[in-house]
Amino acid sequence: MRKVTLQDLADTLGVARSTVSRALRADPQISVATRGRVDRLARAVGYHPNAAARALTHREAGVVGLVLPRSAHFVFANPYFAELLEGIASVAESVGLPILLSASTTPDYERWLREARVDGLLTLGSSLGESDIQRLEALAAGGAAVALVGEPIRPTDLRVLVCDERPGIDQACERLANDGHECVTLVTGPAHAPYARSRSAVWRSAAERHGLQILRSITGDDTFDAGRDAARVLLGSRCAATAWLFGNDHMAFGALHALDEAGLRSPDHVSVVGFDDVMAAALVGLSTVHQPIRELGTEAMRALAAELRQQPRSGTPLVTRFVPRRTSASPLSASRHSSEGGHIDISEP
Amino acid sequence: MRKVTLQDLADTLGVARSTVSRALRADPQISVATRGRVDRLARAVGYHPNAAARALTHREAGVVGLVLPRSAHFVFANPYFAELLEGIASVAESVGLPILLSASTTPDYERWLREARVDGLLTLGSSLGESDIQRLEALAAGGAAVALVGEPIRPTDLRVLVCDERPGIDQACERLANDGHECVTLVTGPAHAPYARSRSAVWRSAAERHGLQILRSITGDDTFDAGRDAARVLLGSRCAATAWLFGNDHMAFGALHALDEAGLRSPDHVSVVGFDDVMAAALVGLSTVHQPIRELGTEAMRALAAELRQQPRSGTPLVTRFVPRRTSASPLSASRHSSEGGHIDISEP
DNA sequence: TTGTAAGCGTTATCAA
DNA sequence: TTGATAACGCTTACAA
Numbered sequence: 001m002r003k004v005t006l007q008d009l010a011d012t013l014g015v016a017r018s019t020v021s022r023a024l025r026a027d028p029q030i031s032v033a034t035r036g037r038v039d040r041l042a043r044a045v046g047y048h049p050n051a052a053a054r055a056l057t058h059r060e061a062g063v064v065g066l067v068l069p070r071s072a073h074f075v076f077a078n079p080y081f082a083e084l085l086e087g088i089a090s091v092a093e094s095v096g097l098p099i100l101l102s103a104s105t106t107p108d109y110e111r112w113l114r115e116a117r118v119d120g121l122l123t124l125g126s127s128l129g130e131s132d133i134q135r136l137e138a139l140a141a142g143g144a145a146v147a148l149v150g151e152p153i154r155p156t157d158l159r160v161l162v163c164d165e166r167p168g169i170d171q172a173c174e175r176l177a178n179d180g181h182e183c184v185t186l187v188t189g190p191a192h193a194p195y196a197r198s199r200s201a202v203w204r205s206a207a208e209r210h211g212l213q214i215l216r217s218i219t220g221d222d223t224f225d226a227g228r229d230a231a232r233v234l235l236g237s238r239c240a241a242t243a244w245l246f247g248n249d250h251m252a253f254g255a256l257h258a259l260d261e262a263g264l265r266s267p268d269h270v271s272v273v274g275f276d277d278v279m280a281a282a283l284v285g286l287s288t289v290h291q292p293i294r295e296l297g298t299e300a301m302r303a304l305a306a307e308l309r310q311q312p313r314s315g316t317p318l319v320t321r322f323v324p325r326r327t328s329a330s331p332l333s334a335s336r337h338s339s340e341g342g343h344i345d346i347s348e349p
Numbered sequence: 350m351r352k353v354t355l356q357d358l359a360d361t362l363g364v365a366r367s368t369v370s371r372a373l374r375a376d377p378q379i380s381v382a383t384r385g386r387v388d389r390l391a392r393a394v395g396y397h398p399n400a401a402a403r404a405l406t407h408r409e410a411g412v413v414g415l416v417l418p419r420s421a422h423f424v425f426a427n428p429y430f431a432e433l434l435e436g437i438a439s440v441a442e443s444v445g446l447p448i449l450l451s452a453s454t455t456p457d458y459e460r461w462l463r464e465a466r467v468d469g470l471l472t473l474g475s476s477l478g479e480s481d482i483q484r485l486e487a488l489a490a491g492g493a494a495v496a497l498v499g500e501p502i503r504p505t506d507l508r509v510l511v512c513d514e515r516p517g518i519d520q521a522c523e524r525l526a527n528d529g530h531e532c533v534t535l536v537t538g539p540a541h542a543p544y545a546r547s548r549s550a551v552w553r554s555a556a557e558r559h560g561l562q563i564l565r566s567i568t569g570d571d572t573f574d575a576g577r578d579a580a581r582v583l584l585g586s587r588c589a590a591t592a593w594l595f596g597n598d599h600m601a602f603g604a605l606h607a608l609d610e611a612g613l614r615s616p617d618h619v620s621v622v623g624f625d626d627v628m629a630a631a632l633v634g635l636s637t638v639h640q641p642i643r644e645l646g647t648e649a650m651r652a653l654a655a656e657l658r659q660q661p662r663s664g665t666p667l668v669t670r671f672v673p674r675r676t677s678a679s680p681l682s683a684s685r686h687s688s689e690g691g692h693i694d695i696s697e698p
Numbered sequence: 699t700t701g702t703a704a705g706c707g708t709t710a711t712c713a714a
Numbered sequence: 715t716t717g718a719t720a721a722c723g724c725t726t727a728c729a730a
Contacts, residue, residue: 003465005723016701021725031699048463052410053723055401056706063449072442076435077628079428086425089452093421098466099450100412103438114397116352116707117447224628253632260634279426279573280629283602285609354707365717370709380715402707405722465723701730706723714717 004045013037024049055116064092064145064304065100065109065118069125072103074223078250079278080293084124084149087297095305110135113144120145122304127193128152145307149300153194159307161300161315165199165275168289168320170206172273175322176243177210179330181271185241186217187230187251196222196247199275203245215241220251227254234270235262242270242331249274249281249288256284256327267329277323285326292318353394362386373398404465413441413494413653414449414458414467418474421452423572427599428627429642433473433498436646444654459484462493469494471653476542477501494656498649502543508656510649510664514548514624517638517669519555521622524671525592526559528679530620534590535566536579536600545571545596548624552594564590569600576603583619584611591619591680598623598630598637605633605676616678626672634675641667 010017015034023030023038041047055061066088068075075081092099100118102108112118121144123136133152140146140158147159176184186203189196200217207214216239220226227246231254234244246252252274259266266272274281274288281288295318306313359366364383372379372387390396404410415437417424424430441448449467451457461467470493472485482501489495489507496508525533535552538545549566556563565588569575576595580603583593595601601623608615615621623630623637630637644667655662 003463003723006725007723017724018702018726019700022700025725029699034699046463048460050405050723051464051466052401052404053706054725056399056405056708056723057725059706061401066450068438072435072438076431076438079431082425082428082431086421089417089421089425089450093451093453098461101415101438101448101450102442104442111397112447114352114395115400117400224632253629257632280602280632283606283629284633352707355709356707366707367709367718368716371716374709378715383715399707402722403709405707405724406709408722699730702728704727705725708722709720711720712718714715 003050004047005050006047009038009041009045009047013041059116060119061117063098063100063118064120064122064308065102065112067109067121067123068101068103069123069127075103075125077224078222078248079280080248080250080276081124083278083293084297084300087294087299088122088301089297091298091301091305095301097301097305097308107132107135110139113139120147120304120308122147122149122300124149125195127190127195129192130154133158145304147300147304147307149296151195151198159303159313161296161303161318163291163296163318163320165202165289165291165320166206168291168322169199169202169275170209171322172245172287172289173203173206173210173212175324176271176273176328177212179271179328180332181212181243181330183213183215183241184243184245185234185239186214187220187227187244187246187255188217189220189222189247189251191219193222199247203247207245212243215239220247222248222251224250224254224257227251228258229254231255231258232262235259235264243328244270244272246272246274249276249278249286252286252288252327253280253284256286266327271328271331273328281323282325287325287328288323289320290323291320352399353396354399355396358387358390358394358396362390408465409468410466412447412449412467413469413471413657414451414461416458416470416472417450417452418472418476424452424474426573427571427597428629429597429599429625430473432627432642433646433649436643436648437471437650438646440647440650440654444650446650446654446657456481456484459488462488469496469653469657471496471498471649473498474544476539476544478541479503482507494653496649496653496656498645500544500547508652508662510645510652510667512640512645512667512669514551514638514640514669515555517640517671518548518551518624519558520671521594521636521638522552522555522559522561524673525620525622525677526561528620528677529681530561530592530679532562532564532590533592533594534583534588535563536569536576536593536595536604537566538569538571538596538600540568542571548596552596556594561592564588569596571597571600573599573603573606576600577607578603580604580607581611584608584613592677593619593621595621595623598625598627598635601635601637601676602629602633605635615676620677620680622677630672631674636674636677637672638669639672640669 006017009020023035136146149161188200218230274286277288277290355366359369372384485495498510537549567579623635626637626639
């Protein structure tokens with residue numbers, strides 16, 4: 001099927017290409033009569049301007065690239081990203097910016113920009129290293145629109161969308177302390193990931209502020225399996241912590257699963273607190289720090305769109321809050337149900 | 350930043366555009382010497398051919414469109430799609446086909462094809478009506494590559510990827526019958542969605558085959574909320590069914606949530622069986638019919654890639670199987686536990 | 699109000 | 715082995 005072009009329309013109407021072009025874009029200098037004829041014909045034959053040709057003349061693709069961290073598996077298995085994507089996709093649709101998806105670990109995104117396949121990039125999850133940031137800054141300096149979701153490894157002039165983790169984490173620690181917890185365990189995200197380090201630091205300072213001692217800290221990689229494994233280790237080592245604090249819900253889910261396998265339940269055996277408040281958290285009753293994930297996505301996409309139009313930055317600050325559910329309770333009441341006594345096992349935090 | 354073009358390279362090297370073009374694509378007719386010079390320079394300046402220009406001359410975009418059913422919210426809130434996307438994205442990456450994402454309810458996809466923005470379409474979830482199928486068939490006849498995931502409303506020559514729902518559903522009904530269930534309730538997906546109707550028919554025939562009476566059937570819209578609402582209705586009406594069968598896990602999760610709200614548990618009060626076996630199903634112990642979702646995604650993307658290259662069809666048949674977990678049990682043993690309430694851990698039957 | 703023509707960055711078909 | 719040159723489909727000065 002040969003696709004219908006502007007020239008085809010012009011030929012059948014007996015006018016010039018340019019006339020058709022102008023008519024279609026409602027140029028006021030075109031007579032109403034011809035414009036009507038053109039519109040009618042275009043609609044009749046289902047004409048749509050060729051995107052490549054437009055991109056070539058306009059020097060812009062009208063598409064933005066979405067850069068996913070790590071593998072497709074990592075991203076899509078994690079409900080956090082599903083919610084983020086939801087926010088992003090809905091705004092993308094409403095502003096008419098198609099999204100090009102890359103789940104590549106190699107910096108595909110740079111090629112996309114150099115090929116002019118996309119006008120801008122939205123990078124998620126910020127497992128971006130220093131070299132990535134430099135690359136992105138260079139691309140932005142070269143005219144590309146760039147926005148990051150999540151705290152980057154260092155301050156940058158790129159648009160960054162984050163949400164303030166402190167209030168929610170502080171509330172969580174306050175609540176745990178008030179409930180009578182004294183010793184906790186921290187299970188954080190990967191040490192090389194800046195957001196994980198910063199979140200971990202926030203947990204630590206909040207714990208200290210509320211008199212919670214961090215008996216032990218484990219580094220996971222933010223996956224379900226990491227949480228499960230961490231929990232197994234903790235269960236095996238009979239750590240005396242009465243609460244486990246996780247860097248994200250996904251790991252907390254893994255821990256709940258491990259508890260379940262071991263025939264134990266939260267909060268009877270131990271309180272479990274997550275971070276993110278993905279939808280499944282409410283379902284399983286996970287106490288967690290709520291982050292407005294969807295809003296993070298919508299704000300990010302809006303920011304990117306604004307950057308494309310070179311509009312000034314404007315952001316609604318996003319904040320976290322603690323959502324207590326079933327998996328956190330006073331260790332005193334919980335200990336009644338607990339079958340195990342406490343062997344204390346203090347390791348370096 | 351003016352982007353570097355083929356002409357730029359040619360100018361600085363003092364050769365013709367066409368020479369550079371050929372050198373870069375390793376045309377054997379180019380001398381090794383000039384090819385080396387070209388390659389070196391191209392790499393040095395970070396040259397990448399403009400995608401729009403290529404698309405224009407090649408008459409193909411090198412991009413495929415992903416058509417999501419309904420809203421972004423519906424899709425991303427449903428873990429089924431997350432897993433499907435994972436499969437799709439990973440293959441897309443490995444075959445080097447970027448994915449353009451549309452979460453639009455309006456047939457954006459047709460425009461994308463007419464604009465030559467994409468060479469093919471992968472449509473998910475098949476909430477496609479007759480008119481959609483006709484449109485897609487016409488587009489396919491016009492040279493577009495099209496693949497559908499999920500049973501369409503009627504037979505079609507388009508590539509369709511499905512997985513055989515019968516074995517898993519049959520096993521589920523057999524197991525329920527063996528466990529002593531006699532009366533069940535069916536909560537299906539939307540009546541207008543072909544896949545939901547066909548799945549519902551499969552449930553019905555399997556139930557009949559194994560002597561399970563369907564006391565009642567409710568139509569939901571495949572969302573968490575629909576499952577929750579269905580469960581509330583069932584709880585309110587004191588339906589005598591000892592098992593609830595769902596059209597997908599997402600609705601089953603909603604039902605579990607409603608049970609939880611009512612202070613009831615599955616399988617103590619009622620057995621709950623889902624369909625899909627998304628990852629969260631294992632976490633909450635949902636008995637469900639397993640569908641190889643990720644494989645469905647990878648197969649679909651592979652099929653689309655094959656279609657683009659006009660390669661013959663070849664498919665691995667995908668099948669379902671029942672995965673009994675905690676939410677299904679004998680109604681007899683369950684009733685014993687239901688009076689005890691509280692902290693009891695129900696082990697698998 | 700409309701037509702002509704140049705250009706966007708590549709590729710491909712000729713010649714040279 | 716390389717160089718002109720004509721597409722590809724659209725936009726946009728500049729003329730008419």
